[in-house]
Amino acid sequence: MHRLDHRAQGAAGTAVGVRHDCGAVVRHEHTHVADRVVREGPLLGRPGEVTARTVRCTDCAAAQAAQAA
Numbered sequence: 001m002h003r004l005d006h007r008a009q010g011a012a013g014t015a016v017g018v019r020h021d022c023g024a025v026v027r028h029e030h031t032h033v034a035d036r037v038v039r040e041g042p043l044l045g046r047p048g049e050v051t052a053r054t055v056r057c058t059d060c061a062a063a064q065a066a067q068a069a
Helices: 004-008 058-068
Strands: 015-018 025-027 031-040 048-057
Touching (some): 025 048, 031 058
């Protein structure tokens, strides 16, 4: 599978992951993997939390960081 943005520009490259935010694929050199907290457990009472990975492209990761600041 090829990244949509690069294919539209006539470039080719193999995708290595799927972006968390938009579902598009991302190439290795544009991949940013970050930890996120996921809540799990019962709907009533006290839920637990686990850490999971999130894959974003470098542009989406920068936008997410700017939004959090």
